[in-house]
Amino acid sequence: MISKLLATIKNVQHYYELENTYLLYVDKKDNLRCILKENFKEIWHFENVYNFFINKEYVVCGVVGNEKTILLNLNDGTKIREFDFDLNIRGKRTESYYYGSTYRNNEPVILKYDLNKNELAGIFPSLYGIGTLLNDNYYLTDKEGKILFKKNIENDVSLWHFDITQFGPYRESKIFANQEPKWRQREINRVYYHNNKIIVTLSRAIIALNPDNGELLWKIDFENYDPVNLLFDGNIAYSGRLIYFAIIDIEKGIKLFEKDFDPAYRFEVEGFKLSQIRYIGLTLHENHLWFTHEDKGHQFLLKANPKNGDIINGMLLETKLSTYPPLFDENRMYLLDQEGVLWIYEIDGND
Amino acid sequence: MITRRYDAIINGVKHEMKCWREWQGWSDNVICDQFVKDLSNQNLDKLEDLQWVFKKTSGITEEVLKDKVIGALESTAGREALKQVPLQKVIEFTKLKNLSEASKVQTLINYFKNVDNFKTVFKVVE
Numbered sequence: 001m002i003s004k005l006l007a008t009i010k011n012v013q014h015y016y017e018l019e020n021t022y023l024l025y026v027d028k029k030d031n032l033r034c035i036l037k038e039n040f041k042e043i044w045h046f047e048n049v050y051n052f053f054i055n056k057e058y059v060v061c062g063v064v065g066n067e068k069t070i071l072l073n074l075n076d077g078t079k080i081r082e083f084d085f086d087l088n089i090r091g092k093r094t095e096s097y098y099y100g101s102t103y104r105n106n107e108p109v110i111l112k113y114d115l116n117k118n119e120l121a122g123i124f125p126s127l128y129g130i131g132t133l134l135n136d137n138y139y140l141t142d143k144e145g146k147i148l149f150k151k152n153i154e155n156d157v158s159l160w161h162f163d164i165t166q167f168g169p170y171r172e173s174k175i176f177a178n179q180e181p182k183w184r185q186r187e188i189n190r191v192y193y194h195n196n197k198i199i200v201t202l203s204r205a206i207i208a209l210n211p212d213n214g215e216l217l218w219k220i221d222f223e224n225y226d227p228v229n230l231l232f233d234g235n236i237a238y239s240g241r242l243i244y245f246a247i248i249d250i251e252k253g254i255k256l257f258e259k260d261f262d263p264a265y266r267f268e269v270e271g272f273k274l275s276q277i278r279y280i281g282l283t284l285h286e287n288h289l290w291f292t293h294e295d296k297g298h299q300f301l302l303k304a305n306p307k308n309g310d311i312i313n314g315m316l317l318e319t320k321l322s323t324y325p326p327l328f329d330e331n332r333m334y335l336l337d338q339e340g341v342l343w344i345y346e347i348d349g350n351d
Numbered sequence: 352m353i354t355r356r357y358d359a360i361i362n363g364v365k366h367e368m369k370c371w372r373e374w375q376g377w378s379d380n381v382i383c384d385q386f387v388k389d390l391s392n393q394n395l396d397k398l399e400d401l402q403w404v405f406k407k408t409s410g411i412t413e414e415v416l417k418d419k420v421i422g423a424l425e426s427t428a429g430r431e432a433l434k435q436v437p438l439q440k441v442i443e444f445t446k447l448k449n450l451s452e453a454s455k456v457q458t459l460i461n462y463f464k465n466v467d468n469f470k471t472v473f474k475v476v477e
Contacts, residue, residue: 014437050452051438062452088451090438101449108449129448145446173362179476188446189397228396242363242400261362278363280394294394322393338391 001303001313002333003348007040008318012340017054018329022074026051028340030064034077037329040344044077051089053098055115060098062089071118085120087111092133097121099139099153101129110153125156132191132198134211140198145187148200150214160214164188170204173224189228195235199250201227206239208253218253222246224260231282231289238289238306240279245309259309269300269314277302279309281325288312292323292335299323301335319343365389366402373410374419382423387432390440390459398444404474413475417466420473424460433459 009025016025022043024034032049035042052061058080059072067086070079088102088111098113104123110130112122128141134150138159142148150159164186172181186203193199197217198209203226208217225244230237236256239246247257266273274295283290289304299317304310317323321338328334328347335343358368367385371378389401405411423429433456441455442448445462463469 014439086451088449090442090451102451103449103454126449131448141448142446226397226399241396244363276360276363278394280396292394322395324393338388338393 001315001348002301002345004346005318005343006332006346007344009035009040009342009344010340012336012342014336014340015051016334016336016342017052018327018334019054019074024052024054024059025342032059032061032072032077034059034074043075046072046077046079053089053093055098055118058118060087060089060113060118062086081118083120085111087113092130092139094133094136097136099130099133101126112153122154124154126151126153127156132193134193138211140191140193142188142191145189146185148188148191148198148209148214150211162209162214162216164200164202164207167202167205167219189226190230192230192232194232194237195250197250199230199237201230201239206230206237206248208250220248220253220255222258229280229282231284233284233306238282238284240282240289240291240309242278242280243276245279247307257308267302267311267314269302270316272296272298272300272316274300274311274314277311279304281323283325283328285326285328290326290328292317292326294322299337301326301333317343364400364402366404368404368406370406370408371411372408374415378419379423379426379428382420383426383428383432386420387424387429387436390433390436390444395440396443398468398471401472402474403472404476407475407477411475413470416473416475417469420469421460421464424463430456430460 011028013026013028022034023037026032026049030048031045032052033045048064049061050064052059057074059074061070069083069087071081088100091098091100098115100111108126110124110126114121130139132140139151146165148162167186169183169185171183189201191200198211200207205219205221206227207219225241227239228241230239235251237248237250243261245259249256266275281291289306293300293302299319301315301317302311303313305312319337324336326333326335331347333345333347359366395401438452438455441459442450450458
């Protein structure tokens, strides 16, 4: 279904970014490499980088081993500026600012970086760091996965909090015949801000909160599984979790579809009969869900019907290791595996 | 390249079953290699989805297992292996947001030192 393997790039360190012309990644020897997407030729590289992000015609990089951030020219890799702070380049961004949650002088802080001026815009205290950014004034964070707070970026003051322990504990699924399942406290899995609602996945439920006051808007319960990651498509969210798959309407707060494990189900891909399909790392592309699935030491790319999760097509992948979710860009699909090999495929026009 | 195959997948959850009479010289390597590789698995959304189940023997009890696993993770080889766990995974597992590449290894070790967190993954059964 994906026609041709175009290239493999080895020793990628967990992360890569694409823009119109270039592909950038940090290799396992801490070199930031910029290659042409067209023919995979290297344009430049820069040493001692642990992570980065592209900001228009610049690249903002964290430097290995010292608390410095540098600004490079995207087109030629020349150093433009060096900053005396470590932005912690796993932060959150809006159109105008990047927010890095980090420590400075042993105090937990948020560093606010101006993406237009390419300079530090502020340092603010933050006990827990940013979980989910609402805008340039407020963010969401949680304490030990139990209490969700809305906080002011500039002073760490809480505007409201929502305690999920109010929903009570839940009972684990039974696994061992000679052991009764335990009761566990619920915990927050992921927090999203979508369509002006805060959507929270937690043990055995998904809830929506009003961002203004933290009021509970709706709650959808799940008897058998814990929703974790959501994939949004307008008013719809897809929840893939292990062998479960569900579709919810986030405006109405209702479950539209739920698929439980069918032990009799088999789907054959290139001679392999797959069972226990695990809906993990879902990506939406051209009205279908795509994800990779591991079975019997092999990896498969699967394409599913978004209305019911049924597998439509599949292909055996060259990698035998788990992968990050597939990334589709123009006529290509990028798959980064666990050991840092980036597999680049050309997409067949029929898909 | 070493791939990981599990002893059982129950309701989609991977179970690694071990029946060790005692902690051997090579046991540290199993933790540094297999377990750390499991932590880096991109298909692991939550630590509950990974279950290392040990049969209780004269040499493997809950206390012994925790001491030995933490010891393996704290070793030079363990710390080096833990560097390979993506930062984003560490943030998701520990629920701590203000982590950096520099702090993630010690954070993971501290996380598993908590007995409840340890038992999330490691079980000793009769």
